[in-house]
Amino acid sequence: MDISLKAIKDCAFSEYERQIFHVIKATLQSRAKTAAKSTKIAQDIAFFCISQDEGVDVGETLWNVWAVVVEMASRIPAGHAWQDSLVLGLDVLREQDGAVLPADEDDEDEKDGKKPLLWQDLPNLALCPADTHLDPTETAEDLADEFARWRNLNSFVARVTSDEFAPWRNLSVWQLRGALEKTPLANAAAFDTRVWVATEWAIECADPVLAVERWAFWKARFAELRADAANLGLSAATAARISEALKSMEAVHAPKK
Structure with a gap:
């Protein structure tokens, strides 16, 4: 690329x-x-x-x-x-x-x-991220470049997050709640971005950061969004990422062998 x-x-x-x-x-x-x-x-x-x-x-x-x-x-x-x-x-x-x-x-x-x-x-x-970048999906506008940058930034900070370094825990929770607990946005591109970002947090650092009480609900919502992806305007790539996120979330609580 x-x-x-x-x-x-x-x-x-x-x-x-x-x-x-x-x-x-x-x-x-x-x-x-x-x-x-x-x-x-x-x-x-x-x-x-x-x-x-x-x-x-x-x-x-x-x-x-x-x-x-x-x-x-x-x-x-x-x-x-x-x-x-x-x-x-x-x-x-x-x-x-x-x-x-x-x-x-x-x-x-x-x-x-x-x-x-x-x-x-x-x-x-x-x-630094919170001080220099605001969530562009909060607006009603279709901001393709800003949506892409928001995905990239969240991916970066999610990957930097670890058991020993997790200063963005609140950001991860906000992104998951925004995608999974709020009414889907009418702006399909903005909602696709929200769901993509939520999947990235679940995929990259589900274990160190996201073992919280809303876990079961979030998994159920991811499954619902995947099932209704076409009607919600989610891209095929984002729908596939939902499946990957669910696998990561399931792995966290899988029985130890």
């Missing part, structure tokens, strides 16, 4: 954010394998933080980095190799021991009463 990040050139990036974008873009477009790309992305992000100008707060630097990463993630389709590289790059960062800054700089933070920022927490990332 060929994709382009040219549309990002019109984003309101700062000069520094644009530098970050070009570095990560070059890595994604390289011919290296996915594992090598993810390692390079992690190294680049770490470098941006330790090479900041004196007096610049590392939290601000991280916000710049995440703003770029999230914007890029919203342009990369689910399942694309570039998405794999971004997701794995963040996994590599989380596996690093210790703080974002070298020990001497962290000591200064502790003197000021600040706790050091740890890579395992991916500091500030949790707030």
Whole structure:
């Protein structure tokens, strides 16, 4: 699948954010394998933080980095190799021991009463998607590009979610409730997007995030939507994803062998 990040050139990036974008873009477009790309992305992000100008707060630097990463993630389709590289790059960062800054700089933070920022927490990332992207299905308009970006973004954050890192639990619940507990939208494209996003959360992280009391109801609603997919205007691809989501949900509570 060929994709382009040219549309990002019109984003309101700062000069520094644009530098970050070009570095990560070059890595994604390289011919290296996915594992090598993810390692390079992690190294680049770490470098941006330790090479900041004196007096610049590392939290601000991280916000710049995440703003770029999230914007890029919203342009990369689910399942694309570039998405794999971004997701794995963040996994590599989380596996690093210790703080974002070298020990001497962290000591200064502790003197000021600040706790050091740890890579395992991916500091500030949790707030970035909600701050920069709103659910486009809430409008009555048919916004094809925005719907695609919303799918991509939810896929990215769902894949980053794990047992140890699950800051978007509320987002996952909101997306499932929006698709399964509310009246289907009259806008078929918007409703198809809602259902697609709900299936993505169920497929990617049903076990760590979604073992909640509405589980049985959500499974029943997924089955109902699949049965009535044509009348609801759901695409064949989304209907197929419902089946995949149901398999993931069933697997969570399957008897252990």
